[in-house]
Amino acid sequence: MTGETPTPHEALLQVDNLRIRFGEHTAVDGISFDIAPGQTLGLVGESGSGKSVTSFAVMRLLAPSARLTGAIRFRGQDLLALPEDKMRGLRGREIAMIFQEPMTALNPVLTIGEQIAEAVRAHHPKLAKAEVRERVLASLEEVALPDVSRRYGDYPHQFSGGQRQRILIAMAVVNQPALLIADEPTTALDVTVQAQILKLLRRLREQHGLAMLFISHDLAVTAQVADHVAVMQHGQIVEQRRAEDLFRNPQHPYTQRLLAAAPTMRTDRAAPLATLR
Numbered sequence: 001m002t003g004e005t006p007t008p009h010e011a012l013l014q015v016d017n018l019r020i021r022f023g024e025h026t027a028v029d030g031i032s033f034d035i036a037p038g039q040t041l042g043l044v045g046e047s048g049s050g051k052s053v054t055s056f057a058v059m060r061l062l063a064p065s066a067r068l069t070g071a072i073r074f075r076g077q078d079l080l081a082l083p084e085d086k087m088r089g090l091r092g093r094e095i096a097m098i099f100q101e102p103m104t105a106l107n108p109v110l111t112i113g114e115q116i117a118e119a120v121r122a123h124h125p126k127l128a129k130a131e132v133r134e135r136v137l138a139s140l141e142e143v144a145l146p147d148v149s150r151r152y153g154d155y156p157h158q159f160s161g162g163q164r165q166r167i168l169i170a171m172a173v174v175n176q177p178a179l180l181i182a183d184e185p186t187t188a189l190d191v192t193v194q195a196q197i198l199k200l201l202r203r204l205r206e207q208h209g210l211a212m213l214f215i216s217h218d219l220a221v222t223a224q225v226a227d228h229v230a231v232m233q234h235g236q237i238v239e240q241r242r243a244e245d246l247f248r249n250p251q252h253p254y255t256q257r258l259l260a261a262a263p264t265m266r267t268d269r270a271a272p273l274a275t276l277r
């Protein structure tokens with residue numbers, strides 16, 4: 001307990017006037033957004049606009065050289081003021097993250113079963129071995145990895161890119177977090193596999209009430225998962241609205257340009273993909 005009384009609030013995550021500087025460079029310039037339990041916020045913007053830095057700030061994984069002001073509240077508790085041991089208790093337990101490149105995020109010398117088991121034991125050190133294994137298998141089944149009990153002892157390189165992303169998602173959700181941060185989770189995958197992973201994320205959200213911060217440079221992809229969308233440019237949020245309103249009637253010139261650059265949104269791509277299994 002930090003002695004801080006959590007403010008009763010609908011939001012699970014509340015980012016309030018967050019500013020992140022690296023020396024003279026302002027990477028994030030006073031952004032604010034909320035994510036309610038079970039809701040997905042899409043954070044969209046061009047390369048360098050500050051999306052990843054924002055997600056690392058929520059996980060408190062930024063380099064010590066980063067200067068942060070503002071507040072990041074999770075269940076009313078300011079993460080920027082939380083001692084590191086308390087933060088370690090949240091990270092991977094209540095707030096989990098998946099990254100763009102599934103190969104680099106997995107340890108090549110450990111079997112996938114061992115890696116996910118490690119994630120379980122980090123937060124449940126007293127759990128019996130058999131129980132840990134059961135949780136790992138359940139989460140691999142949850143992400144629809146085929147043949148899980150046989151493949152538990154396989155190494156990351158023995159899987160396809162799409163399967164590795166499923167394994168990373170299994171590792172992220174194995175402790176049943178309330179918030180999942182997904183930073184470009186499908187960018188490295190081809191379109192068909194991308195659609196399957198998006199479908200999986202939607203299912204996890206529906207079945208577990210998982211809230212998501214979904215980061216992408218691709219509006220068409222974001223449209224498939226987000227309830228609300230925040231558009232970032234040069235470290236600022238220039239437009240933030242319900243997804244269908246933003247796509248139907250973008251207000252900011254930068255959003256209009258992003259939409260114009262994503263012709264697939266209104267035409268071919270979304271429709272056939274939505275029917276893929």
Ligand SMILES: Nc1ncnc2c1ncn2[C@@H]1O[C@H](COP(=O)(O)OP(=O)(O)OP(=O)(O)O)[C@@H](O)[C@H]1O
Pocket residue numbers: 022025027045046047048049050051052053054063217
């Ligand atoms: N450790 C760091 N030191 C200095 N500057 C940094 C550091 N990390 C990020 N930046 C800067 O912060 C800005 C935002 O970077 P960020 O990685 O958040 O962009 P992004 O929106 O995720 O881009 P992309 O779509 O390419 O992933 C960039 O100008 C980047 O150079």
Ligand SMILES: [Mg+2]
Pocket residue numbers: 051052053183
């Ligand atoms: Mg990034």
